[in-house]
Amino acid sequence: MQAAQSPQQARRGVPVADVRGGDRDDQEQAAAKAGELKEQAALKAGELKAKAADLAHQAQEKLPDPVKDKAAQAAGQARATAAQAGQTWQEKAPEPIREKTAQGAQLARDNRKMLLAAAGVVVVVWLACRRKG
Missing domain, CATH: 1.20.5 (Single alpha-helices involved in coiled-coils or other helix-helix interfaces)
Known part of the structure; x- marks a missing residue:
């Protein structure tokens, strides 16, 4: 017996079990896909x-x-x-604000790779959400 479907899933013809499958394999596949997309995005960014x-x-x-x-x-x-x-x-500018601004700028300079990685993740998530919608 099949679980109830949402109207969107019924229109797409996707069973609920496929959408809600929370297996470890699915998570690993998603992580692998995210890694691949990150590499592709970095390569494309370099080319551009x-x-x-x-x-x-x-x-x-x-x-x-x-x-x-x-x-x-x-x-x-x-x-x-x-x-x-x-x-x-x-x-x-008041001194405390100047200090906080300087700290933030220094943190961004010190952690450029982390900042770029976070930006890459945000782009991948945005693209994934955009593709679903």
Whole structure:
């Protein structure tokens, strides 16, 4: 005798037993699949990063000199503005908040791999949820 199905499962033709199967094998398969997806995502990210760098280099070669000069000037202004904002932050932010912000930034710098791994897991979970929906 088959267990009751939700309307969604009935539409998909998936029995409840298949969806609720909490076996250790299923958990191991899910963990293995998550590992594979993580590796694939890292590989694809590396490929995309290399391709983006190549495209940026090609685009930069094609730019005329006046445009490059204007971009360099804009970048200098952006750096100056950021430095000014940082100085304003140092002058006006309360000391405890500055300390906590500095600690958080240092923690992120020290644990970059862990931060990237967590971001990768979030992306995989988001993709899995998106695929189900």
